[in-house]
Each structure stands twice: as structure tokens, then as C-alpha cells.
Amino acid sequence: MFREGGVAxxxxxxxxxxxxxxxxxxWAVRGLDLxxxxxxxxxxxxxxxxxxxxxxxxLAGLLPEDSGEQEGTVExxxxxxxxxxxxxxxxxxxxxxxxxxxxxxxxxxxxxENRGVPAEEIWPRVDEALRxxxxxxxxxxxxxxxxxxxxxxxxxxxTLALRPELLLLDEPTANLDPAGAAQVxxxxxxxxxxxxxxxxxxxxxxxxxxxxxxVVVVEPGGGVRxxxxxxxxxxxxxxxxxxxxVWVPGHPVPPRRAAGPAGDxxxxxxxxGLPPRLAPTDLSVRAxxxxxxxxxxxxxxxxxxxxLGGLLRPGAGRVTASxxxxxxDARTPPHRxxxxxxxxxxxxxxxxxxHQFVTGTVRDELALGPRRTxxxxxxxxxxxxxxxxxxxxxxLAGxxxxxxxxxEARRLxxxxxxxTAPRLLICxxxxxxxxxxxxxxxxxxxxxxxxxxHGIVAxxxxxxxxxxxxxxxxxxxxxx
Amino acid sequence: MIDIQPVAAxxxxxxxxxxxxxxxxxxxxSFVLLATLDPVxxxxxxxxxxxxxxxxxVRYRLLALRAWPLLASAVGVLVTLVLFxxxxxxxxxxxxxxxxxxxxxxxxxxxxxxxxxxxxxxxxIVFATTDATDLADALIQNAKAPAxxxxxxxxxFRLVPLLGQEWQMISMARRARGVDAGRNPVARLRLFVSxxxxxxxGAIRRGTRLAVAMDARGFDAGVPRxxxxxxxxxxxxxxxxxxxxxxxxxxxxxxxxxxxxxxxxG
Numbered sequence: 070m071f072r073e074g075g076v077a078x079x080x081x082x083x084x085x086x087x088x089x090x091x092x093x094x095x096w097a098v099r100g101l102d103l104x105x106x107x108x109x110x111x112x113x114x115x116x117x118x119x120x121x122x123x124x125x126x127x128l129a130g131l132l133p134e135d136s137g138e139q140e141g142t143v144e145x146x147x148x149x150x151x152x153x154x155x156x157x158x159x160x161x162x163x164x165x166x167x168x169x170x171x172x173x174x175x176x177x178x179x180x181x182e183n184r185g186v187p188a189e190e191i192w193p194r195v196d197e198a199l200r201x202x203x204x205x206x207x208x209x210x211x212x213x214x215x216x217x218x219x220x221x222x223x224x225x226x227x228t229l230a231l232r233p234e235l236l237l238l239d240e241p242t243a244n245l246d247p248a249g250a251a252q253v254x255x256x257x258x259x260x261x262x263x264x265x266x267x268x269x270x271x272x273x274x275x276x277x278x279x280x281x282x283x284v285v286v287v288e289p290g291g292g293v294r295x296x297x298x299x300x301x302x303x304x305x306x307x308x309x310x311x312x313x314x315v316w317v318p319g320h321p322v323p324p325r326r327a328a329g330p331a332g333d334x335x336x337x338x339x340x341x342g343l344p345p346r347l348a349p350t351d352l353s354v355r356a357x358x359x360x361x362x363x364x365x366x367x368x369x370x371x372x373x374x375x376x377l378g379g380l381l382r383p384g385a386g387r388v389t390a391s392x393x394x395x396x397x398d399a400r401t402p403p404h405r406x407x408x409x410x411x412x413x414x415x416x417x418x419x420x421x422x423x424h425q426f427v428t429g430t431v432r433d434e435l436a437l438g439p440r441r442t443x444x445x446x447x448x449x450x451x452x453x454x455x456x457x458x459x460x461x462x463x464x465l466a467g468x469x470x471x472x473x474x475x476x477e478a479r480r481l482x483x484x485x486x487x488x489t490a491p492r493l494l495i496c497x498x499x500x501x502x503x504x505x506x507x508x509x510x511x512x513x514x515x516x517x518x519x520x521x522x523h524g525i526v527a528x529x530x531x532x533x534x535x536x537x538x539x540x541x542x543x544x545x546x547x548x549x
Numbered sequence: 550m551i552d553i554q555p556v557a558a559x560x561x562x563x564x565x566x567x568x569x570x571x572x573x574x575x576x577x578x579s580f581v582l583l584a585t586l587d588p589v590x591x592x593x594x595x596x597x598x599x600x601x602x603x604x605x606x607v608r609y610r611l612l613a614l615r616a617w618p619l620l621a622s623a624v625g626v627l628v629t630l631v632l633f634x635x636x637x638x639x640x641x642x643x644x645x646x647x648x649x650x651x652x653x654x655x656x657x658x659x660x661x662x663x664x665x666x667x668x669x670x671x672x673x674i675v676f677a678t679t680d681a682t683d684l685a686d687a688l689i690q691n692a693k694a695p696a697x698x699x700x701x702x703x704x705x706f707r708l709v710p711l712l713g714q715e716w717q718m719i720s721m722a723r724r725a726r727g728v729d730a731g732r733n734p735v736a737r738l739r740l741f742v743s744x745x746x747x748x749x750x751g752a753i754r755r756g757t758r759l760a761v762a763m764d765a766r767g768f769d770a771g772v773p774r775x776x777x778x779x780x781x782x783x784x785x786x787x788x789x790x791x792x793x794x795x796x797x798x799x800x801x802x803x804x805x806x807x808x809x810x811x812x813x814x815g
Contacts, residue, residue, distance in 0.1 A: 129765055159765045165711070166758035169704045169766075171682055178777035179700075180766035191777040213710070227766060380721040412727030423751065424715075424722040427743065441727035471750065489727060 081105040081128060081235065081266065085141030087291070088123055088132060097123040099140065099291035107234070110267040112277055112299070115287035116313040117474055117504050121270045124287070125237045128268065129159040145235060155184060158233030162240045162502075164220035167227075173199070173215070174208025177227045184231060198230035199223075201260040203252075216366060218249020222256045235266045243272065243502035246366050246530045254280060272504050275318045286310065314476075314506030322509060324537045325516035331540070332356035333393040335493050335524045336377060336403075336415075340386030346372040349386055352543050356393070356492060359515060359525040361535045364545030370528040371420065371497050373545065377526060378417035378495045379403025390414070394492050409442045416486030418496040422478040426470040431462055431481060434470050438489040456484045461510070476507035483514065494518065495526045500534045512537050561606025563789065564678040568687040570786035571679060574793035575671035581797035582667050586811040588660040590804040591667035597796055598670045605678045615677055619669050623662045630658035660811075671793075681706055687780040697769050704759060711755075712748060719747050 087099035098120030105111055113121050126132050127143055130150035145153040161167055170176040177195040186194065195208065202222040206215075215223065221241055228236065238257065242250035250273075258280055261267060271277040284302040286295040295302045303310070303317055311320040333356050342349040347369030354360050354377075362370050375381040376388060382404045392399045394414055398406060403415060419425050428434045435456050439449040457463040460480045465473065470481060479499070486494060499515075500508050515538055519525050529535060535542060558564065563571075582594055602612060613620075631650055639653030685703040688694040723729070723744065730736035763769075804810045 131761060131765060154765075154767065154770065161758070161762060163755075163758060166708075166755045167762040169700070169707070169759070169763055169768075171680075171703075171707055175682060175777070179763075179768075182774050182777055183767035183770065183772065185772045185775050188775050188777060188779070191775070195777075212707075224762075231766070375721060378725060380724055407731065408724045408729035409727045412725065415725075417722075417725035419718065419722050419725075421718070423754075424718045424747075425726060426747070427723060427726060427728060438727050485726065 080107055080146060081268070082144045082147075083141070084143075086124075086127070086143045087140035088120075088127055088137055090123075090137045091135075093137075096120075096140075096291065097137075098127075098287070101141070101287070101291070101293060103285065103293060103296075105266060105268065107266055108264045109283055110261075110281040111269065111283045111285055112274070112281040113268055113270045113285050113287060114274070114310065114315050115294075116289055116315065116506075117476055119287045119289040121287060122239055125159060125239050125268065125270060128235065129157050129237055130154045131159070155231070156234045157237065158228035158231055158235070159237040159239065160221070160224050160228055160241045162243050164217050164224060164244065167224040168212045168220060171211060171213070172208065173204070173206060173210045173212055173223055176212055176223060177230050180227050180231045194230050195226075198226040201229060202226045202256040203259065216249060217245045218252040221245065221249070221253045225253065225256055225260065229260055233265065235268070236261065238267070238269045238271075240270055240272065240502070242276075247532070248365070250276065272314075272316055272502070274316050278318065311505060314504030314508075316505045320505075322505075322512065322533065322537055325512055327358060327540050328520045329357065331358035332522060334391045335394045336391065337389045338373075338377060338386065339389065341373070341376055341383055341388060342386055343369070343372055343376060343381065343384035347376070347384075348546070350543075350545065354493065354524045354526055356522045356524050357519055358540045359519050359527065359538050361539035361542045362526060362528045362545065363530075363535065363542055365547050368545035368547050370545055374417070374495050374497045374526065374528045376404075378415055379406055379411045380417060412438050412489045412491065413442050414491050414493065416489065416491035416494045418483050418486045418494070418499055420497040420501060422482035423471065425482050425485060429469055430466070431468050431470055431473075432457070432466040434481060434485055435488050438485060442489050452488055452490075456488060460484045460514070476503055479503060479507060480510065483511065487518070492522070493524045493526070495528075497528045498530065499527055500529065500531045508534070558606030561604060561678070563601065563604040564606045566789050567691060567780060567782045567786040568675075568679045568684040569691045569780075570782060570789050571675045572684075574790045575675045577790060578671050578793040578797045579668040581794065581801060582664065584813055585801060585804055586657075586660050586664070586813060587804050587809040588656060588663050589807055589809045590800045591660070591663035593800040593803055594667040594797060595663065595670065597800070598667070598674065602674065605674055607674060607677050611677070612673070615673055616670065619666065619673070623665055626665065627658050627662050630661065631655065634658065682778070683780065686776065686778050687782075689774075690776060690780045691782040696774050700768070701763075704763065705756065708752070708755060708759070712752065715751055716744065716748055719744050719751075 081104070083101045083103040086101040087096050089096045101124070113124070115121055128145065128150055130153065143150060145156060150157065168176050169179050174195050177198055178191050181191045181194060202225050204222055204226060212220065212223065242253050245253065254276060267280070269277060269281060278299055281299065284297065284299045285293060286302060286306060288294040295306045307317045307320065311317040335354050335356055337353040338350055340349040340351060350373060362373060364370050372381065376383055388402050390399050390403055398410060403411060426434060428437055432453060435453045436449050439452050457466055462477065462481060462484065465477060470478065473481060483499065499511055503511065512534065515525055582591055602609065631654055632648060634654050634657060636653055636657060637649055637651050639651040641649065641651050642655065643650040681703055685699040688699045689696050723740070728740065730740045801810070
């Protein structure tokens with residue numbers, strides 16, 4: 070081990086570390102004692118809200134002293150992380166808000182320019198970093214033309230070009246489809262030097278395990294609950310972790326098959342298309358069945374969901390609602406219905422929950438749909454209370470929807486679609502980036518709705534979700 | 550979708566000039582023209598602008614596409630002035646009461662419209678031929694603009710096309726929730742304001758995440774920056790600015806010699 074004045078280079082030492090964001094009552098992370106040596110590969114686990122992202126931000130020196138209150142110490146090579154910033158690199162979850170420049174090569178060069186690397190060294194280092202992450206394009210490729218997985222590999226190259234001793238990855242694959250996520254994991258595995266320390270936060274443990282040799286479980290109330298090799302940690306704590314929402318390997322989720330045969334026809338798509346986003350597609354959905362729409366990125370799955378949901382005008386073919394779903398309105402296509410009529414019949418859940426929030430509190434958010442569709446006020450209150458209870462949001466009734474965690478926001482967005490009791494529910498990637506607990510709650514919820522006679526369409530990449538719930542699948546091909 | 554990409558052939562002799570030189574030349578050119586109210590000088594300037602267009606590698610059809618909002622507003626100004634201007638001097642050209650069109654009105658209106666076009670066209674040409682990254686680089690390297698400002702604006706600029714898609718998603722999500730305005734104009738306005746607010750909230754959150762990511766890569770950390778893309782400012786660039794001054798000055802001179810010059814002040 071390299072020594073510099075008695076301190077191991079590339080080592081991370083936390084002693085009783087805690088951080089409370091300004092204006093919050095709760096400590097985001099507290100009482101943490103941890104030591105990570107140079108070259109170790111650590112997977113950081115813990116239920117949602119255990120403060121894993123805050124810990125990474127602290128290690129990256131991204132928590133300014135005036136933005137909260139600190140307890141204990143955190144050191145990188147014996148230095149305050151705010152003074153060791155050039156030794157640490159971090160990659161975040163959202164690819165779209167990490168890229169700075171319009172062209173790929175310029176984006177990798179951005180960090181090198183900031184660090185004052187001599188101009189003649191910049192482009193060789195850019196090319197080397199792009200090569201290490203297996204980036205398939207030239208430097209002048211527009212960043213806007215990349216897929217999510219390619220954008221994350223570019224963000225990784227931008228960080229690796231700075232040659233960090235400590236690499237922090239904060240759920241780098243949570244927003245990606247399975248192919249993109251696999252690309253990023255491969256890039257991480259192949260690009261890391263033997264003496265680079267890695268600390269990774271990731272819900273999907275099975276996929277992340279090949280990258281790490283140590284697992285640290287953070288206790289939500291404070292401190293470290295478990296620390297050791299993956300085998301030892303999961304043998305001792307696997308059941309509890311799985312119940313808390315961590316995707317522990319070897320804890321399969323029981324499938325929820327339909328209780329009975331599918332019922333009446335609800336909606337039919339006939340040569341439905343929207344050039345150039347979706348090629349002509351036929352499908353139908355019945356009451357009491359769950360249909361999964363699969364296919365690679367760019368095949369038009371989300372577009373299909375919007376068309377079926379009456380939110381986009383078809384460019385070709387048509388959507389026909391049955392009399393069972395729409396009564397007398399069945400003669401008009403859903404995209405021509407007034408919004409309140411649409412909300413009573415078809416519920417749409419968007420990929421990004423925040424797009425759907427309209428009001429200032431969780432309670433008002435749930436009441437909005439029923440009020441818009443003319444439900445009397447006592448009935449609105451009853452519906453809202455029931456949904457708050459059923460989706461575990463009762464304690465958050467007064468909270469602002471934008472302040473919810475990812476899992477809470479997802480449950481709220483599903484609940485808002487259910488509030489108007491539509492017969493047909495259309496969801497775009499409902500399980501994206503969710504922990505195992507929220508995931509199970511969603512599967513149970515959808516299964517219950519299906520067995521109560523609702524039709525469910527889920528656009529999804531999630532093979533586990535399809536296996537657990539779908540009665541039928543439709544696979545879209547990538548456009549020629 | 551907002552189109553912000555340059556459209557010029559990159560090898561064209563004037564399109565290749567330093568972005569700061571192009572902006573400076575456009576400013577000089579436009580500023581000189583502001584000195585007169587007559588139609589002759591701006592008409593000459595427009596003729597020059599259209600004549601040098603091939604040197605910037607911009608095709609006329611593309612310029613028309615970029616400039617159509619400007620042309621539309623010019624027509625609007627022309628019609629409004631001809632119908633409503635107080636000045637009714639000169640020869641009567643058309644008397645269809647209450648509309649009275651005189652030569653004085655027509656000259657004033659034409660002067661204003663030509664001025665509008667002559668002053669705005671250089672800017673349109675410069676931005677049609679300039680890559681945003683190159684402009685930010687040149688602002689930092691040749692105009693000594695702070696990197697914090699130039700790169701920050703560039704990064705924000707990159708997020709602009711996303712706003713269009715975001716607006717569409719928010720609107721659709723609202724319709725799915727049972728929220729629409731129908732034909733009621735007040736409800737339409739309220740829906741517009743609330744959609745804009747949601748867009749703003751999303752933009753601020755995204756901007757904050759981007760700022761943190763830039764911070765993590767050492768942006769604005771007090772270390773002197775180096776530059777990966779060298780922008781040169783040479784004799785040809787000075788010549789471009791000087792030519793802009795000379796040509797617009799010449800247009801003014803012609804206007805004075807013809808006796809049509811009407812100073813803005815005095």
C-alpha cells in the first residue's frame with residue numbers, strides 16, 4: 070500500500086459522520102463509521118431514505134459547509150473532501166442533466182479544461198477515456214443523438230478522463246433500459262484501474278455484484294448495519310434487506326396470475342401508427358387482463374401508450390373504445406373526448422411522475438380528478454381517504470408532491486390515475502427505478518385491479534414485472 | 550421544436566471568421582444604420598447583406614425560413630403605419646375614406662420597415678452561421694468573457710430543445726388527469742399559466758442537477774481553465790469588422806449625397 074505521511078492514498082475514512090440538510094429536522098445520514106481502502110469495490114446498500122446519495126455527495130465534496138450541519142468527520146487521503154475534489158469523480162442517475170456540451174468530445178474535455186490540464190494533453194486523454202468506456206462514435210457526435218446508455222457511458226468517460234482515485238456511482242443505471250444498463254456496467258467493469266476505489270449505490274443488486282467485492286449496509290436510523298463480502302452479508306441479512314426493499318439475489322417474487330378469464334373488450338387498436346414514431350400496430354385489451362407491451366428503445370412503446378390513452382391524435386389507423394368502456398361516446402375516438410370524460414374511462418400513468426402533478430398537496434392531487442369529473446364532495450373525500458390508506462400515503466397527505474421520494478411519487482401518480490376509477494389503466498414503465506418493496510406493492514395493486522375487472526396495459530422493460538403480472542404480451546419491433 | 554443549429558456551409562469564407570468578430574461586425578453595421586430615418590440607406594444595406602450572403606454559405610431559401618417571423622412583423626408594421634400614422638402630408642395616393650394613404654405616410658412606413666430588416670438581418674446571418682460552442686469559446690478567449698457566464702449559458706442553451714418536449718408531456722399529463730380548458734378563454738389562460746409553472750419547476754430542478762454535475766467536474770473551482778478548442782482572432786477578423794463599418798458608413802454617405810438623409814436626432 071502506498072503511504073503519504075502515514076495516510077493511505079485513495080482511502081476513505083468516516084468517523085461518526087452525520088449530515089443534516091439545512092431546514093430539515095431529520096438527519097439524512099448519521100453515526101457512520103467506515104473505512105474503505107484504495108482499490109476496494111464497495112456496494113452501498115440500504116432502504117430508500119437511508120442517506121446513501123447524501124453520503125456520496127459528501128464524499129464528492131458537493132455539500133457546501135453552509136448547506137447543512139455536519140457531525141463527526143469524513144476524510145479522503147486525510148483531507149476534507151471539499152479540498153480533495155480532484156481525487157474524486159461522481160456519476161449521477163439522470164443522463165440528461167449531466168452532459169454539458171453539445172458534442173461528445175467537448176463534453177469529455179470539459180472537466181479537463183476546468184482542471185487546467187495543458188491543452189496539448191487534453192485530446193489524447195479524451196480519446197483514451199472514450200476508448201476505455203467502449204464509446205462507439207467519433208468525438209463530434211452530438212450528445213443529443215445518444216441513447217440513455219450511451220449518454221451514461223459518455224458521462225463516465227468525462228469522469229474517468231480526470232483520473233479519479235475514488236469513483237462514486239449514484240444509481241448510474243436506474244434510468245436505463247436493460248440493454249443500456251448492461252452497457253454501462255460493462256464499461257465500468259472494463260474501464261476501472263486496479264487501484265481505483267469504487268463506491269456504488271444500486272438497487273439492482275444481482276446485476277451490480279460482479280462489480281464489487283464488499284457490501285456495506287447503511288441503517289436508516291444511523292450507523293452501519295452490516296459490512297463484509299456479498300455472500301456473508303446476504304446470508305446474515307438477506308431476508309430483512311429484501312423485506313426493506315433491496316433487490317437481494319435469491320429472493321424471487323411470487324407471480325400474480327389472473328384469477329379468471331378475461332372479460333369484455335375495452336379498446337382496440339387497428340393499424341394504429343404515428344409516423345415516424347410508431348409503425349402500424351394491432352392490439353386489443355379486455356377487462357380483467359394485464360397486457361405488457363415490450364420492445365427495444367425507439368420502437369414507439371411510449372407513443373403507443375399515449376395513443377391508447379387518448380392523449381395523441383393517431384397519424385394512421387384508429388383507436389376504438391367499446392361500448393362497455395365508453396357508452397354512447399364509443400363512436401368517437403378517445404383523443405376527441407373531453408378531458409373529464411377521458412379521465413373517467415382511461416387512466417394514464419406517465420414515466421416521469423412529476424409531469425403529472427398539478428396541485429400543492431398529496432390530498433389535493435388525489436381529489437383533483439374526481440372533482441374535475443363532477444363527483445360530489447363527500448364521495449371525493451371518501452375516495453381520497455381510501456386511496457391514501459391503500460397506497461400507504463396517509464402520513465404524507467399534507468406534503469407537497471414534488472418533495473416525495475421516487476417510490477412515493479410513483480405510488481401517488483398511480484393513485485391519481487385510480488382516483489377517477491377508470492376501467493382501463495395505461496402505465497408507462499411503472500416499475501422504473503423502484504425498490505423491491507414499492508415494486509411488490511405495485512404488482513399487488515395492479516393484480517388486484519385486474520381481478521376487479523379493470524384492463525391494464527403496461528409498457529415495460531422489466532422482465533420480472535412481466536413474469537409476475539402479465540397475462541399476455543405484445544412486442545413492438547424497432548422501426549426499419 | 551426550437552431550431553438552434555447553425556445552417557451554413559462550414560467552409561464558407563465569412564462563416565469561418567471568429568464568432569466574436571462576426572457579432573462585432575453585425576453590431577457595428579446595425580448601429581451605424583440606426584442613425585438615419587430615411588429608406589435609402591437601409592435599402593442599400595439590405596442589398597449589401599443579401600449580396601454577401603453566399604460568402605457566409607447561407608442559401609437564400611434558408612434565410613427566408615429563419616427570417617419569416619421578421620418579415621411577418623415588417624408587413625404588420627407597414628400596414629399599421631399606413632392606416633393609422635398621424636402624418637398625412639404629401640401627395641394623396643389613395644382616398645377610400647376613412648383610409649387615406651399619402652406619399653409622406655408611405656415613405657415614413659417604408660423607411661421604418663427597411664430599417665427593421667436592415668438592422669435585424671446581420672444578427673440572423675451571424676447566428677445562422679455560428680456554432681454555439683464556438684461562440685462561447687471565442688467569448689472566453691477573445692472577448693475575455695468570464696467562463697462561468699459563457700459556459701453556463703451554453704449548458705443552459707443545450708437544455709432549451711428539451712423544454713418543447715416537456716411542455717407537450719405536461720399538457721398531455723394534464724389532459725389525462727381530466728384537466729382541459731375547452732373553449733373558455735379564462736380557463737385556457739389559467740391552464741397555460743399552470744403548465745408554464747410546472748415547466749419552470751422542472752427546468753429549475755434539472756438546472757440544479759446540471760449545476761451540481763458541472764461542479765463535480767471542477768467547473769468554476771478557482772483553478773485557471775485551459776482551452777481544448779483554440780479560437781483565433783486574426784487580421785481577417787479585424788478586416789471583417791472594419792468592412793462592416795466602412796460599408797454601412799458608405800450607405801449613409803450615399804443617402805446624404807442623394808439628400809434623403811433624415812438624422813435620428815435633430
